[in-house]
Amino acid sequence: MDLxxxxxxxxxxxxxxxxxxxxxxxxxALNRTGxxxxxxxxxxxxxxxxxxxxxxxxxxxxxxxxxxxxxxxVPVAIKDNMCINGMLTxxxxxxxxxxxxxxxAEAVVQLQKAGAVIIGKTNMDEFAMGSTTETxxxxxxxxxxxxxxxxxxxxxxxxAAVAAxxxxxxxxxxxxxxxxxPAAFCGVTGxxxxxxxxxxxxxxAYGSSLxxxxxxxxxxxxxxxxLEIISRHDSKDSxxxxxxxxxxxxxxxxxxKGMRIGIPRDYFGTGIDPDVKEQVLAAAKTLExxxxxxxxxxxxxxxxxIPAYYIxxxxxxxxxxERFDGVKYGYRTEDFRDLHNMYxxxxxxxxxxxxxxxxxxxxxxxxxxxxDAYYIKALRTKALIKQAFDKAFEKYDLLLGPVAPTxxxxxxxxxxxxxxxxxxxxxxVSVNLAGLPGISLPCGFDRNGLPVGMQLLARAFDEKxxxxxxxxxxxxxxxxxxxxxxxxxx
Numbered sequence: 001m002d003l004x005x006x007x008x009x010x011x012x013x014x015x016x017x018x019x020x021x022x023x024x025x026x027x028x029a030l031n032r033t034g035x036x037x038x039x040x041x042x043x044x045x046x047x048x049x050x051x052x053x054x055x056x057x058x059x060x061x062x063x064x065x066x067x068x069x070x071x072x073x074v075p076v077a078i079k080d081n082m083c084i085n086g087m088l089t090x091x092x093x094x095x096x097x098x099x100x101x102x103x104x105a106e107a108v109v110q111l112q113k114a115g116a117v118i119i120g121k122t123n124m125d126e127f128a129m130g131s132t133t134e135t136x137x138x139x140x141x142x143x144x145x146x147x148x149x150x151x152x153x154x155x156x157x158x159x160a161a162v163a164a165x166x167x168x169x170x171x172x173x174x175x176x177x178x179x180x181x182p183a184a185f186c187g188v189t190g191x192x193x194x195x196x197x198x199x200x201x202x203x204x205a206y207g208s209s210l211x212x213x214x215x216x217x218x219x220x221x222x223x224x225x226x227l228e229i230i231s232r233h234d235s236k237d238s239x240x241x242x243x244x245x246x247x248x249x250x251x252x253x254x255x256x257k258g259m260r261i262g263i264p265r266d267y268f269g270t271g272i273d274p275d276v277k278e279q280v281l282a283a284a285k286t287l288e289x290x291x292x293x294x295x296x297x298x299x300x301x302x303x304x305x306i307p308a309y310y311i312x313x314x315x316x317x318x319x320x321x322e323r324f325d326g327v328k329y330g331y332r333t334e335d336f337r338d339l340h341n342m343y344x345x346x347x348x349x350x351x352x353x354x355x356x357x358x359x360x361x362x363x364x365x366x367x368x369x370x371x372d373a374y375y376i377k378a379l380r381t382k383a384l385i386k387q388a389f390d391k392a393f394e395k396y397d398l399l400l401g402p403v404a405p406t407x408x409x410x411x412x413x414x415x416x417x418x419x420x421x422x423x424x425x426x427x428x429v430s431v432n433l434a435g436l437p438g439i440s441l442p443c444g445f446d447r448n449g450l451p452v453g454m455q456l457l458a459r460a461f462d463e464k465x466x467x468x469x470x471x472x473x474x475x476x477x478x479x480x481x482x483x484x485x486x487x488x489x490x
Contacts, residue, residue: 003028007218008222015072025075025117029119030119041123041139041142045087051118054117068114069114069115069229075117076116076170077121077161078170078171079121080157081203082108084108084118091204095346105213106199107199125153125154125178126355127355128175131177131178132153132409133153133154133182135355146450149411150413152404153178153182158170159183159185168217169216169217169218172214176432177192177404179191179192180440181428181440184454189440189474190216191223193213194460194462195239196239196241197437198232207317207320207432213230218479221249224471251463251467254471256472257292263296268401271426272405273406276406280443290472301384301388304381305385306426309433311361312433314362314365318360325343326342332346333345357418365378389430397469399456403440405424409424428455436457
């Protein structure tokens with residue numbers, strides 16, 4: 001019995017029934033991670049001792065008859081920009097290569113309360129700045145479907161760890177598509193919740209008005225179950241919303257009859273790979289055959305999303321990253337003349353090229369003389385994009401489109417052309433600008449056998465409708481494993 005080939009909910013049921021122990025599940029995850037890390041580099045930190053101790057504690061609670069969550073005892077991986085008390089938290093950057101927080105992110109706390117067993121922290125683009133998980137100080141993560149390709153980013157380590165079956169599920173963060181795009185590239189499912197749905201307390205900030213924590217897993221059921229656990233109002237996060245119904249698993253019903261789904265024509269113009277277009281439109285036909293009302297419409301403003309997003313995100317990043325100066329915590333240069341020189345040398349040596357690029361861009365658009373010309377304009381564009389979505393949702397229950405214009409790129413293709421990497425986010429960044437929920441799930445394969453992902457978008461705080469449609473579509477497809485795993489080669 002291969003425990004790591006199960007979904008998180010399936011494994012949770014086995015643990016709850018006593019068929020498998022939490023310790024056995026943790027050992028299976030650690031053994032598999034130990035074998036595969038040389039191939040995929042999904043983790044920055046693996047905490048074997050801590051994971052086994054957590055598993056033993058959870059098993060005792062289960063044996064004592066305590067009522068537990070559906071995921072009690074199930075191994076999980078956490079993206080390395082979420083603080084965990086006493087565990088190395090680096091944001092995959094040299095500047096935090098020795099940082100161990102004294103507190104834990106609220107989303108992780110909720111998982112711990114539910115009995116989750118944390119295996120370790122996953123690799124990511126440095127400070128979540130990138131779309132390929134190649135900008136990490138700890139080296140690139142590789143896609144389990146093809147080791148010569150990227151897993152997407154910035155949550156590429158989390159997505160690849162799930163696809164490689166090192167863990168049944170993981171947490172990621174999404175600032176402009178950083179959960180949905182790697183989920184698409186790695187053939188798994190990922191949710192970017194509504195802004196304010198999940199507490200950002202303990203998430204090391206990139207773009208504070210855009211960041212949101214969410215789950216990556218094999219299927220919609222797992223993602224809904226995780227989202228149910230981590231969705232809580234948190235007084236420690238001023239943007240956290242006091243929400244009502246979070247019973248997301250009740251929405252997992254195979255019924256989309258009468259559901260109105262809009263397909264933005266703007267998402268299928270120039271630049272999209274023909275295979276991606278074909279598979280996403282075929283998915284729309286599948287939902288239509290199940291009773292949904294599907295039609296195309298003009299969303300507008302799509303071409304303005306990328307410049308608005310990168311101006312706003314970079315501006316917020318330049319402010320958020322000011323705190324990393326070598327004084328309070330993290331890396332400090334060894335050789336310096338005075339305080340000012342120490343600041344400069346620490347940040348020059350501690351940050352990678354992509355982070356420096358975005359800090360400089362953000363500082364520029366916030367500077368005197370350019371603030372009105374760029375930053376204020378970007379904020380106005382953000383408001384217009386939100387209005388465009390509001391207008392669309394007056395007519396439609398959901399929007400359907402591709403996650404990315406292509407499938408997983410070859411390693412190294414984007415690093416030499418940052419603009420190409422930025423344009424790869426064209427279908428995802430608008431969702432963050434508007435604060436809406438989105439889900440990415442596999443909908444087919446391209447001519448090279450690589451996964452294609454589609455995304456469903458819903459009104460703010462209407463994750464239930466989104467999950468119902470995603471679940472209904474998923475019932476028409478079997479989950480596919482990377483060939484290397486399915487053939488037992490690993």
